[in-house]
Amino acid sequence: MSRLIRVGAIDNHPVVLLGLGAAFAETAPDMRLVAIAGSADELLERAHDGLDVVLLDMRIPGQPPAHETVATLVEHGLVVVLFTAEERPVPVRRAIGAGAAGLILKVDPVESIAQSIRDAVAGDLACSSQLATMLLSDEDVGTRLSPRQIEILRAVSAGLPYRMVGRQLGIGEVTVREHLARAAKAYREGGVETGNVHGLISRARADGHLDG
Template sequence: MSLIRVAAMDNHPIVLEGVGAALARSAPDMELIAIADSCEALLAGPGASADVVLLDLRMPGQGPAHDNVVRLVERGLVVLLFTAEERPTPVRRAIQAGAAGLVLKVDPIETIAQAIRDAHLGHLACSGPLAAMLLADESLGTRLSERQIEILQAVSRGLPYRLVAKNLGIAEATVREHLARAAHAYREGGIETGNVHGLITQARADGHLAE
């Protein structure tokens, strides 16, 4: 029997060591071959030859999770999100970037193992009702455009509107219009964000902006 080689990227190694031990007991068809705390470390070691990579969505200092997904997928790796994250926005962005599915850290090890098998076979892996809801329920979370997110990210770093406009090659009035549309999107969902600082706080809380 050919083993499914699993690698994992997480900033809590003890969690992954527990997963590795549980897989050894419950899933004789797979083996945890590498644990890493960054894309660089994973790709520089045995994890680069894994069949499936378990990727935590919350990796401090590693940039947005969907960027990590892109890097790993570009190297030919199958990425399965493995996280305690329950905000729909970062989950969906990671799926759009190429992740093969989602399992939650609270899931039973048998469920996680089956999701790994599904991802390895090329199926969209989804470990349970909550994960399915995060992936598919269109009513969850406020949708913002890529341009709105880009502008909010720039403003959150303290850049004045005129510099944001200059950097993006658009008019300052256009920057303000995008911010107004983002605030309107939240109002339509029943959330009043107030001023731009409130808008940034809400967008960050929803996972639109990098921590």
């Protein structure tokens, strides 16, 4: 008989998770949803010593960015799998870089979700569907921006004029404009015209570059 896999979850939609727990009972008798919490601290208080894997929703209002939560849970020796409707590659890959064991999309069939959990517990990369795999590994999905470009976009999006951005970062205004131009070029080379700087900021935010 297979060892029971004890699953915890951090999510602000407990009804969805209760449905998942019921589905496990019917289709995945080797796993059980044993703890649901709204934050990493709450989960650690409840069930840190009795979990094999944690499902983490990436969009919980009032909580730290997902990659920070992943890092916290991994530091406590927990296996973390992203369980989310998030389809933006930047925050997904950031969370994977922090130690998440894979990605499960909430829209995927429960059989795929269960198998992905088994994969994560076994030490393999968990991917619940072709889209999840693409978000994790396809270099053509999402435009890559440098840390400096993101830093400048974040400052400009806060309303700072270019001169103040340059002063804050220790660079000239011309250099600020050059970084913005390179970011726009990166999008253009990927087939996306961002237009002016406001369009560039909107696109970078939509892709998740300005999260966290």
